[in-house]
Amino acid sequence: MRYKMQTAELIWEIKNNIEKIGRSLKVIEVCGTHTVSIYKNGFHTLFEGYIDFISGPGCPVCVTHEGYIDRLVELSSEWTIYTFGDLLKVPGSSKSLSQARANGGKIKVMYSPVDAVEHLENNEKVIFAAVGFETTAPAFALSLEKVIEKGLKNVKFACELKTIDEPLKSLLQNHIRVDGIILPGHVATVIGVDSFKFVEGFKVASVISGFEGYDILLSLLSITQDILNEDFTVKNEYKRVVKKEGNVIAKGYIEKYFERTSAFFRGLGLIPGGGLKIKDEFREYSIDMSYDNTKQKDSLCRCADVLTGKIKPFECPLFEKVCTPISPKGACMVSQEGSCNAYFRYGKWKGR
């Protein structure tokens, strides 16, 4: 029986370990679903003074450049854009996809790209907005395979898929010093425990975590024990799903259709090897999405600093004043999994 501690005992044990360490800890999570779980369960207040939680760049919507949105808006006059709902309200430099749709742009929300392909007709001109990390990449690889099988000639993929390892390396090398990392459970489901071995070189306690409140607590216990024992090997708390080698079939699909490329991450800039693009042999299914990633819309939005842990959401001048989930000004407020959005809904900050 691995799980023998009751919740209260677990919380006590975590705090006790931190008292033994003798200082408060900085813990970063790099998955939006973890962000929501931490705030929703009130762990940021429960461990106040013990753990400072930082939300890293692990929500694909939050790190997407506005130039990508602008290209999709532009293309939506001629092509039907299939997108996940998460992307709809992300501000472009002039319009979001949602606003473009209101102005007559052809934009459809999909639940699954694989299901969407099954319902496409031969002559439909469709672009799939392929956004996500390695969890989502196999879904787009399967969709591309189905497009090829069906012989659809007018279907393209606007590939903006991301990988987790390179941005995480950049974050740990150049941006932030943390004591512990809660690693993304569903990315790990695909790429496996071994793909995170590189984290060990940073001498940081790390653990692959599930998403329930109890999972987060077990992961925090693991981080505090590892700091006490100076053990920096990657741990896997999400054993019920994540395997050492990950999902070999899913990884095979990614390797068959995609290859590494540079990718822009809000807060981190251009990361070599941080993205996936469609391989040359399948380039007829790819659409050119190049945009100038050096240009940023002039805005007071501090999303980039939030994503790298430099400031808390409430320290942004726009937060709660003009930037809210109903009228978001930045990507971290747009996404249900963004740290500003989670902070707005479940957070506690001065003056409230």
Place this chain on the structure above:
Amino acid sequence: MCLGYPAKVIEIFEDKKALVEYLGVKKMVNIALLKNVSIGDYILIHSGIAIEKIDQKEAEEIEKLFGEVQDANS
């Protein structure tokens, strides 16, 4: 974005599809990424695709404790 939900396999079809049930809702999902899926298995679904089988024994052990955190919050 990387949200996944666990669902129980109710029926398996050709063309790598399965009918699954989650919280009383039934849905067709793609199981091309998994080997040896059987009726009664629990699988993790993301974007309409099963990305992994769930270890039943591990899941049952931890599931008992999930409710506790919720209760502590209410």
